[in-house]
Amino acid sequence: MTNTQRQFKSATEHRLKTGAEFKESLIDGRQIWVGGKQIEKVTDEPALAAGVDLLASMFDDQFTDEHADATTYYDEAAKAVVSRAWQIPRTKEELVDRRKMIEYTSLKTGGTFGRPPDLAPAIAVGLYAYLPTFKKKKSLIDGIDPDFAENIERYVEYGRENNLTASESLAGPQSDRSSPKASEASLLKVKSVEKDGIRIYGAKTVGSIAAQAKEIFFTNLGGIQETPADACIWGSIPVNSEGIKLISREMVSQPGSEKFDHPIASMGEEADQFIIFDNVFVPKDRIFNLGDPTAMQYYGPVxxxxxxxxxxxxxxxxxxxxxxxxxxxxxxxxxxxxxxxxxxxxxxxxxxxxxxxxxxxxxxxxxxxxxxxxxxxxxxxxxxxxxxxxxxxxxxxxxxxxxxxxxxxxxxxxxxxxxxxxxxxxxxxxxxxxxxxxxxxxxxxxxxxxxxxxxxxxxxxxxxxxxxxxxxxxxxxxxxxxxxxxxxxxxxxxx
Known part of the structure; x- marks a missing residue:
């Protein structure tokens, strides 16, 4: 029995969801279109439903002796067992321990989920790794001044406490690359500033597992010479936020087929989403950068x-x-x-x-x-x-x-x-x-x-x-x- 398993068995507290709890959390009114038709819930589409079932099995695996060490660890600060997806490695040994989770999700999906549930948390941890820098950054958008470092710390804690799944969507939509104006047209931008947050408009693409996750972790990357201040933003919001619309690409898996015939494709897929942000409200405490182009240059390290x-x-x-x-x-x-x-x-x-x-x-x-x-x-x-x-x-x-x-x-x-x-x-x-x-x-x-x-x-x-x-x-x-x-x-x- 590993140390994590011993701690798991002796711990009175955990911050883990079961597969059933995860699936129930996705029935939240999110707006999804598949094949040009809006579906009522994510499990109405067979390929998405099969993928949800696969993800749900990962949540259940957290409670098993076989997979507990790869998927969970005992967090001393929380005094509870939590998901390794949100582990902050302080030593090389902890880095190796965190890799166990990556290897687990890779094997579980046959490597066909390019963005499994533990990937987006890795970006949140990347922001956390540069807290001193983000502590010095200030909003360059008038009328609002979030504390980026405090927000990052709070978000990592929130993800750890809630066994959170998130989709990271960083790439902008494909457009006319010869025209800077065309490239900028779909950028996520601040549309207005309110007392407790901002409203943004634009789109992101290749939003893998967005339809099957609870949150969307977003920013703007590349495609333009200089990012305008109103497009310099890091943030995260719930998938069911008002104004978020998910348009799914064509499905390519074989849900419902014989496992014998399609051992991998029968498990469903992470259907990439074209994510529309139509005047979406981002709370002040969910903003990790706003208006500062120098912070956007931290994409590589983050x-x-x-x-x-x-x-x-x-x-x-x-x-x-x-x-x-x-x-x-x-x-x-x-x-x-x-x-x-x-x-x-x-x-x-x-x-x-x-x-x-x-x-x-x-x-x-x-x-x-x-x-x-x-x-x-x-x-x-x-x-x-x-x-x-x-x-x-x-x-x-x-x-x-x-x-x-x-x-x-x-x-x-x-x-x-x-x-x-x-x-x-x-x-x-x-x-x-x-x-x-x-x-x-x-x-x-x-x-x-x-x-x-x-x-x-x-x-x-x-x-x-x-x-x-x-x-x-x-x-x-x-x-x-x-x-x-x-x-x-x-x-x-x-x-």
């Missing part, structure tokens, strides 16, 4: 924990690719073919490299000005760049290893059919396994590499990690080369 989350999830998914690849060799009897061994070797190389980047980022972690242990930015950026450069190649290799197995899939109903099923059972066995077991593996790999959900995930990985040129630009800014140039000068005898 989002460092989110980038660590992204790279860790990709490392976990790479391990799934290696595991699936090994099973292909086992089930097809191709493990002694040198060319196939080399294919698996390339999958292993990718997996080992991503894991190395994660471990290196943690080993080189340093405390921020706020005393929060932050992973190394350079290692995270290089790791994310490596991941997106190689991801298409890794997918292709795994597909190639499967051969016709991905093309010729029949489904459980065909195997169960008395007229034709016996042919499939007799003529399609694997090496030491039945035809159905072999097909189960192919169905898993299909969902991870080839189906509609896999296609969406592959596109998301590239967008979510940031395009390669932007990551290289970040490396140029993040990695200081003075030590390297000094070494060259010394060896070359340059004065």
């Amino acid at each position: 989002c460092i924990f989110a980038h660590w989350h992204v790279l860790t999830r990709l490392a976990v998914k790479a391990e799934l690719f290696v595991g699936a690849g090994q099973l292909v060799l086992d089930y097809l009897g191709t493990g002694k073919i040198p060319a196939v061994q080399l294919m698996l070797g390339e999958l292993i190389e990718y997996q080992q490299a991503l894991r190395a980047f994660v471990l290196a980022a943690e080993a080189l972690a340093k405390p921020t000005e706020g005393g929060v242990m932050a992973p190394d930015a350079g290692m995270l950026t290089a790791g994310r760049l490596y991941s997106i450069q190689h991801y298409p190649r890794i997918i292709h290799i795994l597909q190639e290893m499967c051969g016709q197995g991905l093309v010729m899939r029949f489904g459980k109903k065909a195997y169960d059919n008395p007229e034709i099923g016996h042919y499939l059972h007799d003529l399609l066995p694997g090496h030491g396994v039945s035809a159905m077991v072999k097909e189960q593996l192919m169905n898993f790999i299909w969902d991870m590499t080839s189906g509609a959900l896999a296609g969406r995930v592959a596109l998301f990985e590239n967008v979510n990690a940031s395009p390669a040129p932007r990551l290289r630009a970040r490396l140029y800014e993040e990695i200081k080369r003075n030590e390297f140039t000094g070494q060259v000068k010394k060896l070359a005898g340059i004065e």
